[in-house]
Amino acid sequence: MSAYRDSHGKRLIDYWRPSVAVDTAVLTVRDGRLCVAVVEKDGARRLPGTFLHEGELLADAVRRSLDLKAGIRGLAPRQLHVFDAIDRDDRGRVLSIAHMVAVPDAVLADARLEPVSSVKDLKYDHDDILKLAVDRLRAEYREAPDPAGLLPDTFTLLDLRRLHEAVDPDGIPRRDTFRRLMEPKLAATGELERGTVGKPARLFRRR
Amino acid sequence: MSAYRDSHGKRLIDYWRPSVAVDTAVLTVRDGRLCVAVVEKDGARRLPGTFLHEGELLADAVRRSLDLKAGIRGLAPRQLHVFDAIDRDDRGRVLSIAHMVAVPDAVLADARLEPVSSVKDLKYDHDDILKLAVDRLRAEYREAPDPAGLLPDTFTLLDLRRLHEAVDPDGIPRRDTFRRLMEPKLAATGELERGTVGKPARLFRRR
DNA sequence: GGAATAGTGTCTCTGAGACAGTATCAT
DNA sequence: ATGATACTGTCTCAGAGACACTATTCC
Secondary structure (H helix, E strand, O other): OOOOEOOOOOEOOOOOOOEEEEEEEEEEEEOOEEEEEOEEEOOEEEOOEEEOOOOOOHHHHHHHHHHHHHOOOOOOOEEEEEEOOOOOOOOOOEEEEEEEEEOOHHHHOOOOEEEOOOOOOOOOOHHHHHHHHHHHHHHHHHHOOOOOOOOOOEEOHHHHHHHHHHHOOOOOOOHHHHHHHHHHHOEEEEEEOOOOOOOOOEEEEOO | OOOOEOOOOOEOOOOOOOEEEEEEEEEEEEOOEEEEEOEEEOOEEEOOEEEOOOOOOHHHHHHHHHHHHHOOOOOOOEEEEEEOOOOOOOOOOEEEEEEEEEOOHHHHOOOOEEEOOOOOOOOOOHHHHHHHHHHHHHHHHHHOOOOOOOOOOEEOHHHHHHHHHHHOOOOOOOHHHHHHHHHHHOEEEEEEOOOOOOOOOEEEEOO
16 A cells, blocks of 8 residues: 555555645636636536645645646645545545635636635535635735735735725725725835826835 | 546546645643643654544544543644645655644643643654644634633633733733733623632633 | 732723815826 | 815724722631
8 A cells, every 4th residue: 555665664654545635716806806716627617726746745736736727827825724524525535725825817817717706606615615715815905915916016005995895895994094004014116106187196015 | 546436447536645644732731831742652752643544534533643642532623734845754755734722731631741832853843833733822812711711610810811821921911901801701600719818709601 | 907819990002993174186 | 277086184982001099808
């Protein structure tokens, strides 16, 4: 069963082993709505995922699956939870190590996106993974301005506010309170937005 | 490699599979100090753990390992993180799904306990698991009175304060502030502590 | 009464929230 | 000038923290 033996030929790891998959909720904001990348396979909708290969790190497996299935690259996926229900996969015992990552809209040009507010009936326990991912992203956006870097290099406070509103429509303070919370956590560029009506807004950068 | 085949004999899951272990930081407070249960095996100190068996849930594997190695029962372990470094175990590729659980001191009568402030040089990456577990426990104790239920059924506010101080010596407010934060989250029993010097303290219960 | 511990009235400080004002642009 | 949008001065309110005072027991 195991390939590992010590110098006397004694088996060191002689245990049953489960298949291990990584499944990832890839989140973005498009048209003011929080969306998730969904793949269709054998008539069922699910999150992109793959099985862990030999000699591969979990984060690398996640990147491989996303590159393969959606042409996405250069991400920093984060672990959420291990789903281990005995019958979660009808092909046998499969542990799913759920991950999440958030990326700018443009990166997902070719992917199939669905608004998280209306996604349901994903295969396996992928609805649960999505819920964990959204909760985590919202918690992060409550703490800091655009922690996932979804905005371009420079942006106005209105841009930032609209983004945060898309991530979590509730639980966002008023315009002035929002600015007072976020501005100390941003870097001012000293430049102004141009070509807009009204007083031009200052441009900020992440720190 | 795989035992799973469909009705036509086609292999459904034909992947390399890693060994999967669960390792658990069992925390408690003894003599006013936060401690962790440590086991010694082949001359190395480590957290209690085991390999996942066929048809077994992760939480059940955790309970089995603790029952076996320390006689501990009836716990509700929680997942922390999957450690997946390629060379973390010199016997081969082993994923470790780190867990934590906190239990009353008395339950660990037979276990070997070490204060977390001085524990180091545990085998594998168990120092990292312990750090995650302690951070998690401290975060929980900042939010609620004795969330892990380490105190007996009824207790005074001083008992509670001493416990929270043991879990996290820093970041604990003054006596009166502590009470104002905790009292709304407790249930009053209407009874008083007896046989102590000074004004008798009210007894509370968790909710 | 005195020592020891429990409990509280109240002041201050800080920060979130809300409102209404002022500032600066395009047209 | 006018309308539109960005920005801010300031009031209020709530909660954390600190201090000093009162309360109740044992000796």
